[in-house]
Amino acid sequence: VRVEIVAVGTELLLGQIADTNSAWLGEQLAAAGVDSHFHQAVGDNHARIVLALRTALARSDGVIVCGGLGPTQDDITREAIAEVMNVPLVRDEEIVARIASFFVARGRTMSENNARQADVPEGGSVIEQVQGTAPGLICPVGNKVVYAVPGVPYEMAEMFERGILPDLRRRLARSGEESVIVSRVLRTWGTSESALAEALQARIDVLDGPARPEGTVTIAFLASGIEGIKVRLTARARTDDEVVGLLDAEEQAVRAVLAERLGDIVFGLDDETMEQAVAALLVERGLRLGLAESLTGGLICSRLVEVPGASHWLAGGVVAYESAVKHRVLGVPPGPVVTEVAAGAMAQGARTVLGADVGLGITGVAGPDTQEGVAPGAVFVGLALPGDRLVTREFHLPGDRPRVRQYAAISALDLLRRELIDGG
């Protein structure tokens, strides 16, 4: 069973709001084992909504239309569905009464426009509204189906789960396709997409090859800019247990290959961020961190504070943007401040001033101008670790000012992560 998503609303085409509904629905459909090969967005125009629905029905078994069910004149999804079905709209007086009671409960009067929301294409059935005023629709078109839900995200989500998903499951069961699809993402930092692809090519060839076993896993790469590169494992099987078993085995295999070929590049799973990975290691080792930031200007500290419970392992930071602050507050010796030595001194200063166990210092040139003769993109990181161990590192990072700062932040956190693992 293949279902296409059609989002209705001129504001989507104009980029005034991002289409988060389609992403959410796509995720839910995949998890339910329903294929979704295409999404469309279309404006509030009758002929174009009709065309989008016909296009979708031509290449899929069903359509979920989102939006255009409201009370205003540009809410015309009902009319478009009726044209595609070639039937008239019939007003459902039970729905009218329910909408009216919604208004009464809020001490307001229902306008005639609101009654339009009770119009149902002949032969269709409704998904009753419980939150807003618009009901959803389930409209058969031959042996295919058009589902319609409001564009308000929480109304859409609630109706999908209550009205659409059970109907889809019945269709899947009838077609014998019922299955579970789950993805798991390994998050990496410190390598390129092509190096990852090469390292995993032998594994991918097996999975994609002619001998590919039923219910196996696929591997894909998602370059995510300043958040690194994601390796996504997707498994499809008949039951939840089978899918989890497949993913566990594949994750282990992929981790082993990556560790052998590329080292400690996997920092997290799914939504786990680099700062969460660092936080977990600090907690595990019972260490408190103090920061001294120059070009990142508080970005690293701010990312770490985003982790709930940061007060247990984060002392704080000094943003020594001005050289004088580096010397006076952090005790960096006189001399150049865009060097590995300065980064090391900043790290030691942060540890001392903030009373922390681990100090991280970072200095460099975000650009656009050079500083002390150093070109933009040069970044120096120092780590003052327990046992008076000092580690310093030089990075050369690409991009403009915001990107250099973002790359610098995650590179520094990744260096700390690796040192905490190695030093553990």
Place this chain on the structure above:
Amino acid sequence: VRVEIVAVGTELLLGQIADTNSAWLGEQLAAAGVDSHFHQAVGDNHARIVLALRTALARSDGVIVCGGLGPTQDDITREAIAEVMNVPLVRDEEIVARIASFFVARGRTMSENNARQADVPEGGSVIEQVQGTAPGLICPVGNKVVYAVPGVPYEMAEMFERGILPDLRRRLARSGEESVIVSRVLRTWGTSESALAEALQARIDVLDGPARPEGTVTIAFLASGIEGIKVRLTARARTDDEVVGLLDAEEQAVRAVLAERLGDIVFGLDDETMEQAVAALLVERGLRLGLAESLTGGLICSRLVEVPGASHWLAGGVVAYESAVKHRVLGVPPGPVVTEVAAGAMAQGARTVLGADVGLGITGVAGPDTQEGVAPGAVFVGLALPGDRLVTREFHLPGDRPRVRQYAAISALDLLRRELIDGG
């Protein structure tokens, strides 16, 4: 000229990433006077990309395809375009050399996969890559056109502006449709969307009314969460000069109404950020700023460092996340640290320790837990201003931990902005 956007990537269908590219492109196309009636998203599958492109070409004059130009096996947009054009792919050795030099500059070796990025459908031309490794494509299909750009947002945006927009403008000029649509955005902080709408209702009624003059301006409101509410003025006219004249007049009228009804709520124009507004005022008054942040954890400092030339007016900051750091480094007197008094002491401490003219201190509770009996969302800001003037303020901010921190940062910056204006 109607242009359809086709976003390529299975991760879009699965909802693993939101399709921000299509929204951005839709906004740019509208601003250029190009109609975009449909968007599609499709997975990394050859037959389906071909079908999506053919569907788009059947109902539009051109297509912008986003994504699938990378070096891996599932990047197959080039092959799909070649099939739609019914031509072979030809490797462009100049592009190969440019990709190779990109790798040499980073001390890495180019893999064979990367050379695939130099494949161009016969008859197509390239938009040279300047940031990543994949060039864009301009491919004629009969009298229609397929543009292809990488899915990485900043590469996509740069290529759109440099390669696609000029080509589209030529097509618009040829079809005699050229008109200029320009939007200007007034950015506000500190009021609600309904208050803005009420203040401007009389003006909107004139613009939308039956007596609406040709080439007039429309006003719209865009709630932008942690970046405030935008008031967007959009004008359409025959020439650049006419459009600018319309916008200048309307901006003046809107600013006058807002200043009279709601005070100093407009902090910037278009992409101007709150930190840029603050930076301009500090530069104008010849003042250096020092920060002491608790719950925001370096976020304010980091936003300010984003402004080029920050070293001229920003000394640095102390992230006093731990109470001990507040007392020891900033000299905050013993006692509770989530109060207006503590915020004032932090501001004075920041000014002294960092040798600044203006100190900003911020403390509060981001949540999820209470602190010192204070509920999440309570935020206290102190400003130590020249002439030993101390200003403190209490805010109650909505949302979860990340939103409270973001709202706290912009609220503090806005308070500083207003005090710099009033004290100027």
